[in-house]
Amino acid sequence: VLDYYRYNPLIFSHLDACHDRFIGKGFKEITDLSTPTKSKFINSVRENFSLKTTEKQDNNFKDQLNVISAGSREKEIELVAKQIKLLLQNKNTEPNKICVVFNLIEKYSPIIRDRFSLFGIPFNLTDRFSLSTSEPVKGIIHFLEVAEDDFYYKNILRAFSNYFIQIAEVDLSNLLKVSVELKIVSGYANWISRITDKINELSSNYDENERREELIKNCRQAEKEIQKIKSMLVPFEKKLTPEQFLNEILSLIFELNFPATILNAKNDVVEKDLKALNTFINSLREFIEILKLESGKEIKYELRFYLNQIRTLTAFSRYNIAEKSGYGVQITTLNEIRGLNFDYLFICGLNDGDFPTRFSPEIFFSGSFAKEEVRYQIEQRYLFYQALCSWRKELFLTYPLFEEKKELVQSSFLQDFLKIFSTQSKNEQSFSSTIFSKRELLEHIGFLQYEERKSINISEELNINLQKINHSIEIDKKRKEDPFGNFGYSGFIGENIPNILKDQLNEITDREFSATQLETYAKCPYKFFLENILRIQTVEEPLEELEAFEFGSLLHSILFIFYSSLKRTGIVLKNCSENDFKMAEKLLFDLAHKKFDDLNLTSESAFFEREKLLGINDKKKNSILYKFLLEERNRDDGYIPSFFELGFGKVKNESAKRIPVKKEIKISDVKLRGKIDRVDVNDSDKTLKVVDYKLSGTKPTIEDLKTGLSLQLPLYLYASKELISAYFKDDYKPAGAQIFSLKYSEKDFGIRLVNLYKKGKNDSLENKIENAEEMIKICKSMVSTYVKAISEGKFNLSLLDNRESKICRYCDFKKICRIQEIN
Ligand code: SF4
Known part of the structure; x- marks a missing residue:
């Protein structure tokens, strides 16, 4: 017909x-x-249709014709699902008498799967899937890409995140940890050499250190993991003939245990994955045959060539899974329903661009199939007309108004249709008085008052625990009313907990604290809790660039070795001779060159940092290090740099040196640990100054020192006074803390005094000592307060008025804490 x-x-x-x-x-x-x-x-x-413009609309079919508009594609499908539920329930319709059609179904398939399942509607979706989205196929491609891009870490991450690429010997999180720690971005040889170097470096250090042991273990494991991956990819490193390539791929599929992975998966994906893998292998076989016919059997190609072909092949190949005939609501494309009839038909996605689609000439593929735009529009209109012939009881025409923030245009077909027929209109509001799913019921319960919640009757079948919901709602309410209130769900976990947990909290306060930890507690107790008690770590990506903190530690390490070596030569920089200055300069620059070269960095930003450190255009005088030497030589305050990287407690960094004095640093019962960059001593008046190298040049504010938010320098003043007095067996007094800014720019470079008072105050030695003692006093009092609060389990969110700028802005936990609700 x-x-x-x-x-x-x-x-x-x-x-x-x-x-x-x-x-x-x-x-x-x-x-x-x-x-x-x-x-x-x-x-x-x-x-x-499409001809008539002015006459009155036809009212005869109004009861059967419906137009549904929604805010987005997701909402559109939600409203379709709700309308179907009404048909199933109110009109006793069988699901297979309903059909939902699309012109471009691929835009909707994931939404349908999600929303229809959520609303508990049985459906039969006949969509052809693209091979490029299939998990087993993506697994093969991503795994081969590891070899193609020479072990680029992102490819490793992508490949091993696929559930088909699971190799018993490979632990992805360990590989990532090591790549971040060792700054390995790519290159098999680079992976191996950096891991080996690190193992050697750590093994030659005999300090007892848990972290060192763990890192050695991680490195050894990562080395084996990388070698294992390499061994599986070796066959693809050389050029292969088409037949060889096909055989290697098939072997790889078996070596990676794909058949078992597919068969052990959940029932609903077994068929899909099996079909995809089968289609992939068949398409690959066809391609290999064509390649042999076109270019001959013997020509060998590199992996990159084959991968490019596979990527194109999978982008254009599709596969079907068998329909379950007579089951559920039929969801398909307009082309599939020609000649069929359903009681209820939904034609969805009625927007310009979706239906009609924009005309795209096919001349780029083949001149013989070129179509004119007019003819194309007519063909699409005919398709719409055919769909309009496929319903018996009711027709629903649906469209979304927006896609993300973009406004969508109603389909010209729908506009033409509305010129002829009167219809019933529906939108989100039309469905708002009924609850259609368990999720909607839960949301509804959430908005009820306590008394109302108590009186509702919920069928057991729904498995909803009203008591638990009431409890959660009450907690949420309390949290909102008093976000920093003294109760468990606001972070005060000390009360009403078993004794065993109380003991554990007390044990925490027995640990050693660093200034950074205590400063974190001061700014945000909750952040302290996450980092130091739950020990949550965020995973970063490896970067080849020298990050600011690494540049900082490089500089620290250079200056530490420099001063330790200089001390052995007997040279003192302050007011030194030209000859001594030259010797010091050579020592410092040779050392810095070697340290930088050892890092083996190749990025542009690393080059720039090197120039800043060692001299722009090889001019030493234009360098941070030269400016440092000059600053040290011209100092006139009578202090001599005497102790470097002075450690106390169990310091993380192995290079921290302790002076040979056994002295625990404590404030009340609180044990402390840390590493002081430098302590300068004035032997004549028996005073000392703490020096902290900083790349940023910023120094603590008076406000932060007074309120106990900034603890590091006061704590170091206290520790150095204790340690150095014990070392010299004499009473050495603290006379100030200094920031040595190593920022390249002239105006920011140099030494700055950290003080509790504004400049201009009498700066006699007595005043300096008094000021330093005052800083220590505040610090001691605040440290005791913080550690007491920790032992009581007080871990509330940050109470600071300016918390956003002080700590939240760069906090990794912003997404999981509730501060945004409070703000
Ligand atoms: S975002 Fe702010 S309040 Fe939340 S954990 Fe981080 S620092 Fe604390």
């Missing part, structure tokens, strides 16, 4: 030639009178 109507060229003119040929061959035209009411509707479409 050829469905044709001569007088509406905007629907049928592409069939003119075909119709005339049939008539020429003796075929007869007949009018379909089988379904009289329906024929009236179809006839009206045939005669008027």
Whole structure:
């Protein structure tokens, strides 16, 4: 049967030639009178669709024609699902009498799977899946890409995040940890050499250190993991003939245990993955045959060539999974329902661009298939017309208004349709008085008052624990009313906990604290809790660049070795001779060159940092290190740099040196640990100054020192006074803390005093000592307060007024804490 109507060229003119040929061959035209009411509707479409503009709309079908608009594609499908639920429930319809169609179904398939499952609607989705989105196929491609891009860490991460690429010997999180720690971005040789160097470096250090042991273990494991991956990819490193490549891929699929992974998966994905893998292997076989025919069997190609072909092949290949006939709501494309009839039909995605789609000439593929835009529009209109012929009881035309923030245009087909027929309109509001899913019920319960919640009756079948919900709602309410209140869910976990947990909290306060930890507690107790008690770590990506903190530690290490070596030569920089200065300069620059070269960095930013450190355009005088030497030589305060990287407690960094004094640094019962960059001593008046190297040049504010937010320098003053007095067996007094800014720019470079008072105050030695003692006093009092609060389990969110700028802005935990609700 050829469905044709001569007088509406905007629907049928592409069939003119075909119709005339049939008539020429003796075929007869007949009018379909089988379904009289329906024929009236179809006839009206045939005669008027896209032609009629001014006359009155046809009211005869209003009860059967519906238009549903929604805010987004997701909402559109939600409203379709709700409408289907109403049909199933109110009209006792069988699901298989309902059909939902799309022109571009791929935009909707994931949304349908999600929303229809959520609303508990059985459905049968006939969508053809692209091979490029199939997990086993992506697994093969990503695994081969590890070899293609020479072990680029992102490819390793991508490959091993695929559940088909699971190799017993490879632990992805360990590989990532090591790549971040050792700054390995890519290159198999680079992975191995950096890991080996690190193991050697750590093994030659005999300090007892848990972290060192753990890192050695991680490095050894990472080395084996990388070697294992390499061994599986070796066959693809050389050029291969098409047949060899096919055989290697098949072996790899078996070596990676794909068949077992597929069969052990959940039932609903077994068929899909199996079909995808099968389609992939068949398509690959076809491609290999074509390649052999076109270029010969013996030509060998590199992996990159094959991967490019596979990527194209999978992007254009699709596969189907078998339909479950007669099961659920039928969801398919417009093309698939030609000639079929359903009681209820939904035509969705009625936007310009979706249906009609934009015309894209095919001349780029083949001149012989080129179509004119007009003809293309008519073909699409005909497709719409055919869909309009496929319903019996009700028709639903649906469209979304927005896609993300972009406004969508209603389909011109729908606009033409509305010119002919009166319809019923529905939108989100139309469905708002009914609850359609368990999730909506839970949301509804959430908005009820306590008394209302108590009186509702919920069927056991729904498995909803109202008591638990009441409890959660009450907690949430309390949290909102008093976000920093003294109760467990606001971070005060010390009360009403078993004794065993109380003991554990007390044990925490027995540990050694660093200034950084205590400063974190001061700014945000909750952040302290996450980092130091739950020990949550965020995973970073490895960077080849020299990050600021690494540049800082490089500088620290250079200056430490420099001063230790200089001390052995007997040279004192302050007011030194030209000759001594030259010797010191050579010592410092040779050392820095070697340290930088050892890092083996190649990025542009690393080059820039090197120039800043060692001299722009090889001019030493334009360097941080030269400026440092000058600053030290010209100092006139009577202090001599005497102790470097002075450690106390168990310091993380192995290079921290303790002076040979056994002295525990404590404030009340609180044990402390840390590493002081430098202590300068004035032997004549028996005073000392603490020096902290900083790349940023910023120094603590008076406010932070007074309120106990900045503890590091006061704590170091206290520790150095204790240690140095013990070392010299004499009373050495603290006379100030200094920031040595190593920022390249002239105006920011140099030594700055950290003080509790504004400049201009009498700066006699007595005042300096008094000021330093005052800083220590505040620090001691605050440290005791903080550690007491920790032992009591007080871990509330940051109470600071300016918390956003002080700590939250760069906090990794912003997404999991509730501060945004409070703000
Ligand atoms: S975002 Fe702010 S309040 Fe939240 S954990 Fe981090 S520092 Fe604390």
